[in-house]
Amino acid sequence: MSIGHTLLGLLESGPRHGYDLKRAFDEKFGHDRPLHYGQVYSTMSRLLKHGLVEVDGIEAGGGPERKRYAITDAGVTDVEHWLATPEKPEEYLQSTLYTKVVLALLTHRDATDILDTQRAEHLRSMRILTDRKRKGDLADQLICDHALFHLEADLRWLELTAARLDKLRAEVVAK
Amino acid sequence: MTPPPGTLLTAENLRKSYGPTVALDGAAFSIHPGEVVAVMGPSGSGKSTLLHCLAGIVPPDSGSITYDGRELAGMNDAGRSALRRSEFGFVFQFGQLVPELTCVENVALPLRLNGTSRKEAERSALSWMERLEVDDLKDKRPGEVSGGQGQRVAVARALVTGPRVLFADEPTGALDSLNGERVMELLTDAARSTNAAVVLVTHEARVAAYSDREIVVRDGRSRDMERAI
Numbered sequence: 001m002s003i004g005h006t007l008l009g010l011l012e013s014g015p016r017h018g019y020d021l022k023r024a025f026d027e028k029f030g031h032d033r034p035l036h037y038g039q040v041y042s043t044m045s046r047l048l049k050h051g052l053v054e055v056d057g058i059e060a061g062g063g064p065e066r067k068r069y070a071i072t073d074a075g076v077t078d079v080e081h082w083l084a085t086p087e088k089p090e091e092y093l094q095s096t097l098y099t100k101v102v103l104a105l106l107t108h109r110d111a112t113d114i115l116d117t118q119r120a121e122h123l124r125s126m127r128i129l130t131d132r133k134r135k136g137d138l139a140d141q142l143i144c145d146h147a148l149f150h151l152e153a154d155l156r157w158l159e160l161t162a163a164r165l166d167k168l169r170a171e172v173v174a175k
Numbered sequence: 176m177t178p179p180p181g182t183l184l185t186a187e188n189l190r191k192s193y194g195p196t197v198a199l200d201g202a203a204f205s206i207h208p209g210e211v212v213a214v215m216g217p218s219g220s221g222k223s224t225l226l227h228c229l230a231g232i233v234p235p236d237s238g239s240i241t242y243d244g245r246e247l248a249g250m251n252d253a254g255r256s257a258l259r260r261s262e263f264g265f266v267f268q269f270g271q272l273v274p275e276l277t278c279v280e281n282v283a284l285p286l287r288l289n290g291t292s293r294k295e296a297e298r299s300a301l302s303w304m305e306r307l308e309v310d311d312l313k314d315k316r317p318g319e320v321s322g323g324q325g326q327r328v329a330v331a332r333a334l335v336t337g338p339r340v341l342f343a344d345e346p347t348g349a350l351d352s353l354n355g356e357r358v359m360e361l362l363t364d365a366a367r368s369t370n371a372a373v374v375l376v377t378h379e380a381r382v383a384a385y386s387d388r389e390i391v392v393r394d395g396r397s398r399d400m401e402r403a404i
């Protein structure tokens with residue numbers, strides 16, 4: 001999963017401090033792998049360097065300064081591009097896709113579009129494998145079948161998610 | 176609207192309701208000769224209604240369907256029936272073979288209905304059964320063959336008239352993976368060798384993977400994924 005894009009997506013709803021970003025990330029996506037503070041700050045430095053976020057304000061207190069980050073127009077375009085680009089079909093990609101779907105819902109984008117684009121990408125891979133299977137020997141067939149069944153499982157997940165989008169939208173927006 | 180050049184069957188803005196239920200809500204479709212297009216979507220999305228409209232089985236409430244330069248809405252029932260008999264072939268989920276006839280008689284039936292002599296019709300039927308690898312079943316009745324074999328007989332029957340469009344509605348829905356794949360291999364090979372277009376309605380990705388491209392139907396609206404990306 002792209003932590004940078006996910007943090008950028010979370011900033012779309014408004015400026016946040018690094019600590020708030022970590023909390024929002026952990027709550028929505030970090031179920032079994034919460035972010036380290038170090039990851040948040042190194043990612044934000046990189047995004048800042050590339051002009052995808054800017055410092056919106058600095059609070060001086062008793063401890064270290066707290067920067068508040070805001071997404072820039074270039075950052076919004078970057079998130080847009082990431083969401084619209086299908087993932088390379090491979091096993092166990094659900095966590096990235098899940099993140100994309102939830103972010104799309106949170107930012108009022110069309111999550112159906114993401115699922116449709118991914119389905120098309122999966123089918124493209126499945127056509128290549130099916131063609132290879134038809135022309136190949138039994139070993140080819142078995143190797144291709146293994147990949148095809150995994151891709152098919154992803155597609156079933158995509159269909160099920162598409163059917164549950166309204167419910168998911170209600171849940172993620174309510175949190 | 177004028178269909179894109181080279182297309183064989185085109186539909187624009189199709190609407191169809193059954194009472195208060197909207198089955199198609201502005202669906203579009205197009206297919207070229209020799210192309211296999213999968214129509215995908217969840218149950219109840221309108222994909223079978225789209226197939227029935229495209230095949231002239233069910234008239235849409237509005238919208239246009241053009242086959243080979245002819246508007247289907249401009250034809251009467253007899254004209255559409257003639258089109259279905261001579262230009263279109265059909266394969267459904269359950270072969271729908273006539274149980275009283277032998278397999279070769281089933282395959283020959285569309286030719287017999289078009290006036291071909293019995294001898295000539297059965298000769299053509301047998302050659303198609305060979306291509307579908309079921310010629311050894313010619314004297315058996317549908318009740319005596321397996322589901323996969325019966326479906327191959329049904330594919331042979333659909334192709335025996337040399338249709339320019341083959342409509343297949345969940346053709347492997349009642350088969351296991353291995354039989355389903357063999358049916359799809361034989362069906363698409365046979366259709367490509369005759370340059371027939373195939374409209375393949377399926378909810379199975381592994382079946383859709385035999386197509387050249389897919390359209391997705393959801394809530395009666397279609398989306399052409401090749402054009403969308």
